[in-house]
Amino acid sequence: MKLTIHGAARQVTGSMHLLEVNRYKILVDCGLDYEKDRSTQANEDFPFNPTDIDVVILTHAHIDHSGNLPTLIRMGFDGQILCTPPTAELTELLLMDSVSIFMHKAEKRRKHSRGGKHHSRPQPLYLQKHVMDTMERMVTIGFNKPFRLNGDVELTFIPVGHLLGAAAVILKVKDDNEEKTIGFTGDIGRYNYPVLNDPQPLPPVDYLVTESTYGGRFHSKDQTIEQVLVDTIEKACIKESGRLIIPAFSIGRTQALVYSLNKIFSSGLLPPVKVFVDSPLANISTNVFRKYHELLNDEAQDFYKAKGDEFEFENLTYIENLKDSRQISNYFEPCIIISSAGMLEGGRIQDHLYNNIQNYYCTILFIGYCSKGTLGYRLLRGDPIVHIKDREMAVYATIKKTDLFSAHGDHQDLVNTVKQQSPDRLKRVFLVHGEVESMQALADALQNEGYEVTLPDKGVDYLL
Numbered sequence: 482m483k484l485t486i487h488g489a490a491r492q493v494t495g496s497m498h499l500l501e502v503n504r505y506k507i508l509v510d511c512g513l514d515y516e517k518d519r520s521t522q523a524n525e526d527f528p529f530n531p532t533d534i535d536v537v538i539l540t541h542a543h544i545d546h547s548g549n550l551p552t553l554i555r556m557g558f559d560g561q562i563l564c565t566p567p568t569a570e571l572t573e574l575l576l577m578d579s580v581s582i583f584m585h586k587a588e589k590r591r592k593h594s595r596g597g598k599h600h601s602r603p604q605p606l607y608l609q610k611h612v613m614d615t616m617e618r619m620v621t622i623g624f625n626k627p628f629r630l631n632g633d634v635e636l637t638f639i640p641v642g643h644l645l646g647a648a649a650v651i652l653k654v655k656d657d658n659e660e661k662t663i664g665f666t667g668d669i670g671r672y673n674y675p676v677l678n679d680p681q682p683l684p685p686v687d688y689l690v691t692e693s694t695y696g697g698r699f700h701s702k703d704q705t706i707e708q709v710l711v712d713t714i715e716k717a718c719i720k721e722s723g724r725l726i727i728p729a730f731s732i733g734r735t736q737a738l739v740y741s742l743n744k745i746f747s748s749g750l751l752p753p754v755k756v757f758v759d760s761p762l763a764n765i766s767t768n769v770f771r772k773y774h775e776l777l778n779d780e781a782q783d784f785y786k787a788k789g790d791e792f793e794f795e796n797l798t799y800i801e802n803l804k805d806s807r808q809i810s811n812y813f814e815p816c817i818i819i820s821s822a823g824m825l826e827g828g829r830i831q832d833h834l835y836n837n838i839q840n841y842y843c844t845i846l847f848i849g850y851c852s853k854g855t856l857g858y859r860l861l862r863g864d865p866i867v868h869i870k871d872r873e874m875a876v877y878a879t880i881k882k883t884d885l886f887s888a889h890g891d892h893q894d895l896v897n898t899v900k901q902q903s904p905d906r907l908k909r910v911f912l913v914h915g916e917v918e919s920m921q922a923l924a925d926a927l928q929n930e931g932y933e934v935t936l937p938d939k940g941v942d943y944l945l
């Protein structure tokens with residue numbers, strides 16, 4: 482069989498791996514590459530003919546794994562896309578959200594180019610109809626249920642935490658009458674993460690393609706999520722009677738946060754403080770979490786039995802329309818506002834920042850990574866003046882951050898995932914989905930444990 486890493490090679494985004502078994506072509510993930518301009522044709526140049534792909538297997542819904550599927554279909558792929566049931570539902574929400582972002586960007590470009598010399602308008606990468614075509618191709622398979630792709634290949638999804646529905650892909654292959662097993666970890670989650678199950682150990686494999694996002698980096702362990710939230714809320718909303726704004730990605734991060742707050746308030750650790758969740762996408766995706774309740778962790782299931790809905794409590798309000806969102810600025814009691822986008826680029830969070838960044842009694846708690854060039858990055862860097870909605874504003878709000886909500890396992894978790902495999906059987910580990918420094922740190926640690934490790938270059942064929 483032949484493995485080619487076409488995306489997330491020596492970088493984090495754009496996961497796309499091609500495995501060819503007796504001429505049958507399997508594409509694992511088809512993500513957007515954020516290092517290209519995400520919304521335009523830069524993501525359209527596939528290094529293979531999309532019509533030649535027989536089947537796509539999707540590890541999870543995040544856009545850097547799923548976000549280029551509609552382009553693949555627009556360019557002629559006409560096979561099935563295999564994933565778990567929650568992944569299908571969350572992918573639809575995220576792809577539709579991508580289309581809105583593309584349209585918004587196209588509109589902005591149109592305004593900027595008005596009156597200029599250049600009238601060429603880049604088209605959005607794909608439209609709603611392409612997302613609908615993508616959804617029609619999805620075939621869902623539950624966790625730990627072997628599924629035969631053809632006479633030579635059998636697929637099993639193994640739960641890995643990280644995001645509802647996220648799976649590692651295990652392929653048992655008959656290649657020239659020889660049995661081989663290859664695993665793709667997708668993104669590996671953390672242990673003891675709110676709502677989600679711990680990653681399940683992978684079965685023995687001969688080859689492993691693993692993510693390396695947090696290679697060489699460790700999550701802080703001196704405080705729990707609840708302790709951080711209690712301390713921050715106490716200071717921002719109770720001692721100072723101010724506002725706490727938490728920028729959060731709508732899918733995954735918001736649900737983990739709401740559940741953690743529910744535990745805090747329902748156990749009486751803090752007096753009730755008003756909480757607003759202001760993201761339409763978060764509201765819809767929370768329903769997907771409710772629907773696949775049986776996939777949540779034991780703690781969440783026990784909480785449900787004892788106290789009811791994990792994502793609902795008395796002092797919590799989900800905001801639907803823009804009018805109600807704007808009304809939040811007239812709420813003068815202390816409150817917590819959870820809104821998106823997580824890196825503060827667009828979304829309703831921009832209004833909340835605009836109204837509160839110059840408020841001494843406002844705290845902004847970052848719970849996720851902010852990439853370079855985003856408003857979130859500039860605030861975390863400590864810029865005293867930032868641009869919000871075309872206005873220069875001095876930053877008087879207090880800026881805080883925690884890495885405890887990261888949905889990725891850290892260096893030790895990644896090493897442990899590989900160490901579940903015997904070095905006698907596992908012939909080679911391929912590292913993907915990481916910056917080169919992280920990959921190198923992880924490679925060094927794995928080589929010390931006696932594993933053969935490769936940092937694949939983009940587009941190079943590996944015969945296995």
Ligand SMILES: [Zn+2]
Pocket residue numbers: 541543643644668
């Ligand atoms: Zn992910």
